[in-house]
Amino acid sequence: MSYLEIRKLTRFFGGLAAVMELEMEVDQGQLFGLIGPNGAGKTTVLNMIGGILRPNRGQIIFNGTEVTRLPPHLRARRGIARVFQENLLFRSLTVLENVEVGYHMQTKINLSNIFFDTRSNRIQEKALHQRALDTLDFVGLSPYSNELAINLPHGRQRLLALAIALATQPQLLLLDEPVTGMNSEEVETMLGMIRALRDQRGITCIIIEHNLKAIMGLCDRIAVLHFGRKIAEGPPEKIVNNPVVMEAYLGKEEDAT
Amino acid sequence: MDITVQEFWQGLINGLALGWIYILMALGLTLIFGIMRIMQFAHGEIYMLGAYTVYYLTVTLKLPLFLATCLGMLFIGILGLILERFLFRPVKEDWLSAVVAAVGLTLILQSGAIAMFGLHHRNLPVLAEGPFNIMGNIFVPKDRIVAVVVAVFLSLILYLFLKATKYGQAMVASAQDPDGAILQGIGPNRMSALSMAIGCALAAAGGVLAGSMFQMGPFMGILSLVKGLLIIVIGGLGSLPGAIIAGMSLGIIDGLFPILFGHAWASLSPLFFVIMILVIKPQGIFGHE
Amino acid sequence: MNREGMFKILGSIGAILFAIAVPLLLASTYWTSVFTSIAINSLMVVSLRIILTVGEFSLGHVGFMCLGAYTSALLTMKAGLPFGVTLPAAGLFAGLVAFGLGYPFMRVKGIYFAILTLVTSESIRLLAFNWRGLTGGLDGLIGFPGAGVLSIPGLVQLDFNRFTEYYYLTLAVTLVSLFILYRLEKSRLGFTWLAIRDADKMAGAVGVNVLRYKVIAFSIASFFAGIGGALFAHFERALGPHPTATFGVMTTIYLLIYMVVGGKSRFSGPILGAVVLSLVYEFARPVEEYQPMIIGAIGILVVMTIPEGLIGIPERFKKWQAKQIE
Numbered sequence: 001m002s003y004l005e006i007r008k009l010t011r012f013f014g015g016l017a018a019v020m021e022l023e024m025e026v027d028q029g030q031l032f033g034l035i036g037p038n039g040a041g042k043t044t045v046l047n048m049i050g051g052i053l054r055p056n057r058g059q060i061i062f063n064g065t066e067v068t069r070l071p072p073h074l075r076a077r078r079g080i081a082r083v084f085q086e087n088l089l090f091r092s093l094t095v096l097e098n099v100e101v102g103y104h105m106q107t108k109i110n111l112s113n114i115f116f117d118t119r120s121n122r123i124q125e126k127a128l129h130q131r132a133l134d135t136l137d138f139v140g141l142s143p144y145s146n147e148l149a150i151n152l153p154h155g156r157q158r159l160l161a162l163a164i165a166l167a168t169q170p171q172l173l174l175l176d177e178p179v180t181g182m183n184s185e186e187v188e189t190m191l192g193m194i195r196a197l198r199d200q201r202g203i204t205c206i207i208i209e210h211n212l213k214a215i216m217g218l219c220d221r222i223a224v225l226h227f228g229r230k231i232a233e234g235p236p237e238k239i240v241n242n243p244v245v246m247e248a249y250l251g252k253e254e255d256a257t
Numbered sequence: 258m259d260i261t262v263q264e265f266w267q268g269l270i271n272g273l274a275l276g277w278i279y280i281l282m283a284l285g286l287t288l289i290f291g292i293m294r295i296m297q298f299a300h301g302e303i304y305m306l307g308a309y310t311v312y313y314l315t316v317t318l319k320l321p322l323f324l325a326t327c328l329g330m331l332f333i334g335i336l337g338l339i340l341e342r343f344l345f346r347p348v349k350e351d352w353l354s355a356v357v358a359a360v361g362l363t364l365i366l367q368s369g370a371i372a373m374f375g376l377h378h379r380n381l382p383v384l385a386e387g388p389f390n391i392m393g394n395i396f397v398p399k400d401r402i403v404a405v406v407v408a409v410f411l412s413l414i415l416y417l418f419l420k421a422t423k424y425g426q427a428m429v430a431s432a433q434d435p436d437g438a439i440l441q442g443i444g445p446n447r448m449s450a451l452s453m454a455i456g457c458a459l460a461a462a463g464g465v466l467a468g469s470m471f472q473m474g475p476f477m478g479i480l481s482l483v484k485g486l487l488i489i490v491i492g493g494l495g496s497l498p499g500a501i502i503a504g505m506s507l508g509i510i511d512g513l514f515p516i517l518f519g520h521a522w523a524s525l526s527p528l529f530f531v532i533m534i535l536v537i538k539p540q541g542i543f544g545h546e
Numbered sequence: 547m548n549r550e551g552m553f554k555i556l557g558s559i560g561a562i563l564f565a566i567a568v569p570l571l572l573a574s575t576y577w578t579s580v581f582t583s584i585a586i587n588s589l590m591v592v593s594l595r596i597i598l599t600v601g602e603f604s605l606g607h608v609g610f611m612c613l614g615a616y617t618s619a620l621l622t623m624k625a626g627l628p629f630g631v632t633l634p635a636a637g638l639f640a641g642l643v644a645f646g647l648g649y650p651f652m653r654v655k656g657i658y659f660a661i662l663t664l665v666t667s668e669s670i671r672l673l674a675f676n677w678r679g680l681t682g683g684l685d686g687l688i689g690f691p692g693a694g695v696l697s698i699p700g701l702v703q704l705d706f707n708r709f710t711e712y713y714y715l716t717l718a719v720t721l722v723s724l725f726i727l728y729r730l731e732k733s734r735l736g737f738t739w740l741a742i743r744d745a746d747k748m749a750g751a752v753g754v755n756v757l758r759y760k761v762i763a764f765s766i767a768s769f770f771a772g773i774g775g776a777l778f779a780h781f782e783r784a785l786g787p788h789p790t791a792t793f794g795v796m797t798t799i800y801l802l803i804y805m806v807v808g809g810k811s812r813f814s815g816p817i818l819g820a821v822v823l824s825l826v827y828e829f830a831r832p833v834e835e836y837q838p839m840i841i842g843a844i845g846i847l848v849v850m851t852i853p854e855g856l857i858g859i860p861e862r863f864k865k866w867q868a869k870q871i872e
Contacts, residue, residue: 076753090744101741105753114733354849360799364842486661524672
């Protein structure tokens with residue numbers, strides 16, 4: 001029984017199958033890559049694992065429990081965290097406050113701490129601040145804690161998104177294009193961070209990326225999607241030389257010209 | 258629940274006529290929202306202005322109803338162009354500002370109408386005289402039938418416009434994907450203007466039908482607006498079949514339920530109906546994600 | 547505490563002192579009743595804004611005001627309960643209805659939710675109109691008991707049926723309500739609402755039960771709308787459901803314009819809008835027919851020129867000053 005099991009996962013939009021009968025297994029502690037040309041359905045798969053989208057058919061089983069129909073916030077409670085493709089941040093909040101939102105599941109909100117400035121409330125607030133700062137430290141964003149999140153440049157915004165996901169104490173991290181739009185230095189930093197997350201905290205990661213070099217260097221195992229179906233799966237060396245995979249990518253390029 | 262067959266058919270045909278008036282409102286609202294991404298909350302006042310404009314043309318200038326209606330739709334369409342250019346275009350970036358612009362317009366048009374025309378109710382000339390024999394010895398007023406035919410006809414023209422003309426297809430594309438539409442070669446401003454003109458003309462037509470069959474007064478707009486909006490929620494934004502089914506359903510509820518169940522239940526029924534639909538399908542009958 | 551914080555606190559204290567002094571300063575029952583309305587309007591607009599802080603938009607706030615008004619009026623009239631009981635009961639009823647409707651309503655897209663709230667308030671209004679047996683239909687309810695008399699033996703006897711006493715009662719209830727709403731907004735709860743408004747997809751992904759928090763905001767806002775309705779009912783001592791009367795679309799529009807003209811980004815914005823525009827409305831009484839037009843025109847003017855609202859003027863001024871220095 002793998003850590004994450006995906007069985008016959010299917011999702012239609014209108015009449016079109018975005019994902020068709022996908023079977024996938026991810027082991028605990030794996031760095032699992034998901035690649036494929038544009039429109040292959042990768043983000044749709046992540047949306048279904050994260051709970052934003054319900055599959056039309058199929059099952060998602062995480063850590064032994066079926067989560068297929070659970071709403072996103074309950075999946076977060078079970079340890080599934082998400083970094084979105086678009087830079088989804090809390091725009092009116094500072095960097096530090098953004099991470100504090102990430103700690104929501106460990107924050108108590110009740111009548112007494114809304115209206116009364118109780119001692120336990122102040123202790124909680126302090127602890128929250130500190131944990132958020134620690135998380136920012138890990139991703140290297142502490143100097144920017146009091147900046148408005150939207151004022152950060154793109155690369156740092158991606159790091160902030162990662163920090164927010166980490167605040168949820170995840171066991172499975174879903175990363176949608178974590179290094180897209182970054183320069184090579186930022187890419188290296190991010191990749192190093194993802195490796196550290198697995199090595200130090202045992203977090204399993206599923207990564208969608210277009211930057212093939214990065215993914216090949218990072219992942220233990222890679223699955224390739226094309227028009228919603230899995231066309232190949234295996235360790236990076238096998239995928240790189242796989243003719244079916246090459247045709248999928250090249251075929252797309254030919255269509256474009 | 259003691260009603261005769263005659264009363265039932267009367268209620269039913271009233272309901273159908275009402276329903277198609279609501280559908281005209283919903284079509285305009287959905288077109289404007291689809292292109293401009295603005296919910297035109299003053300649409301009811303446009304409907305009211307349509308009725309009053311044609312009233313002026315027929316009663317004061319003594320023009321025949323058909324000609325007056327065509328002219329009325331034209332004038333109100335032009336009003337729509339002016340409103341788009343000077344009221345809605347400057348505020349289209351911020352949705353809340355656009356809402357305030359629309360409701361501010363509602364206040365202005367409504368109090369203007371009261372100031373100019375007074376509070377009392379009027380009537381437009383009838384669409385058609387006399388009864389219409391449906392079957393056996395059941396008779397319904399002919400004008401209800403004419404109203405439904407007119408509304409269906411206008412809806413058909415809109416449908417053909419959207420399906421078969423360059424501008425229409427561009428508008429449909431723009432509603433589904435605002436960025437892709439620019440590729441069609443028609444600027445967003447021109448499409449917004451066109452959607453307002455068409456939407457307002459349809460509302461004006463609705464106002465004329467209502468003013469002729471039922472009464473017209475300065476407050477007639479709000480009710481029709483609420484019905485139009487309700488159709489959008491039940492039928493699903495942007496769906497023509499959804500609007501038609503939802504519109505006819507709501508119309509029949511309004512036509513029959515007061516006779517069958519009394520006015521109190523009749524006023525709650527649309528709300529129950531929409532709650533029921535939303536619990537089953539949150540995007541509306543034909544809506545999509 | 548920084549300068550801006552001091553400014554805010556002094557400003558609030560000043561406003562409260564002014565509000566307390568109003569009946570003495572203006573010495574007329576007419577103006578006292580105007581300010582009673584202003585207090586109720588402020589509560590309505592601030593509670594309306596709560597829904598906005600969670601990223602939703604309601605066009606049906608007056609419906610809950612209506613529920614609260616009729617609940618309190620009927621309870622005092624038919625069940626003989628004192629105002630002290632019917633006031634919170636009114637809020638509670640309105641809040642519970644909102645809670646029940648919130649779950650199906652807030653699952654759907656924002657624009658649909660706004661439309662649903664509009665339909666709801668119109669349905670409530672029509673129900674009040676049509677349920678002759680309960681609400682007196684076209685004639686409405688008249689002459690139901692007011693807020694009664696409060697006697698603390700040996701200390702004071704307050705007859706709330708008189709204008710001045712009722713004003714202070716309304717002011718007290720309003721200030722307490724505003725305080726509660728302010729604390730809510732500044733708490734972790736309000737913080738979570740903000741996060742939901744900014745990025746609800748993201749909030750869900752970090753474990754926030756978005757639907758529940760939205761429904762809570764909607765229910766709390768509607769609770770206070772119910773309170774506002776009860777205050778209104780016992781002020782007017784008559785309730786009639788005519789379309790131009792208080793619980794119709796016109797009032798919805800006024801509340802919306804008051805909120806936006808005042809400024810939606812700060813807690814005090816709606817209060818400013820309610821005060822300023824209520825006064826404008828009052829001064830426009832001689833040209834009664836044009837009152838709606840004036841308010842509508844002001845609303846349009848403000849969104850075209852200062853979309854942040856009146857409360858944003860100091861910021862604008864500072865920026866303009868900074869530009870002059872360059």
